[in-house]
Amino acid sequence: MTQITKEKLLERMFGDDYEHLKGKRLRMTRVRVPGKEVCLAHVISRSDPCIYQNLGLHIGVHEGEDHTGESIGLIRFTPWEAVVVAADVAVKSAHVEVCFMDRFCGTLIVTGGLAQVQTAVEEVVRFFGQELGFRVCEIHRS
Numbered sequence: 001m002t003q004i005t006k007e008k009l010l011e012r013m014f015g016d017d018y019e020h021l022k023g024k025r026l027r028m029t030r031v032r033v034p035g036k037e038v039c040l041a042h043v044i045s046r047s048d049p050c051i052y053q054n055l056g057l058h059i060g061v062h063e064g065e066d067h068t069g070e071s072i073g074l075i076r077f078t079p080w081e082a083v084v085v086a087a088d089v090a091v092k093s094a095h096v097e098v099c100f101m102d103r104f105c106g107t108l109i110v111t112g113g114l115a116q117v118q119t120a121v122e123e124v125v126r127f128f129g130q131e132l133g134f135r136v137c138e139i140h141r142s
Contacts, residue, residue, distance in 0.1 A: 038128050038136040040076035047072045057099045071117040073110045080106035086124045093123035
């Protein structure tokens with residue numbers, strides 16, 4: 001991937017108008033238009049304690065519970081509210097724990113045994129692709 005300068009980016013964005021805009025103060029706003037998409041689906045086969053703790057997954061567990069070393073499934077959606085449906089599909093398709101669900105950014109993190117996490121992530125991606133008509137990505141594993 002090659003780097004692009006600010007000037008080259010502005011030339012590409014504004015084309016012929018760029019010459020008239022040179023030297024003027026520009027205000028750029030980045031807008032995200034959510035589509036129907038599963039844009040990230042990843043399964044971590046066995047989490048290291050540092051990954052588990054840096055994600056904050058150890059916060060809020062019941063006394064005596066320790067999920068360190070379990071597999072982690074990460075899924076990202078647009079529109080963001082779809083994460084609520086995804087959490088429902090995940091827990092109904094496999095024995096997984098919802099460790100994090102953010103309906104404002106569209107992120108779902110589930111934990112459990114490797115086979116269970118894989119099943120949950122696969123079922124969520126399948127459901128969103130086949131039943132809801134979302135564009136879906138490949139499931140990655142590490």
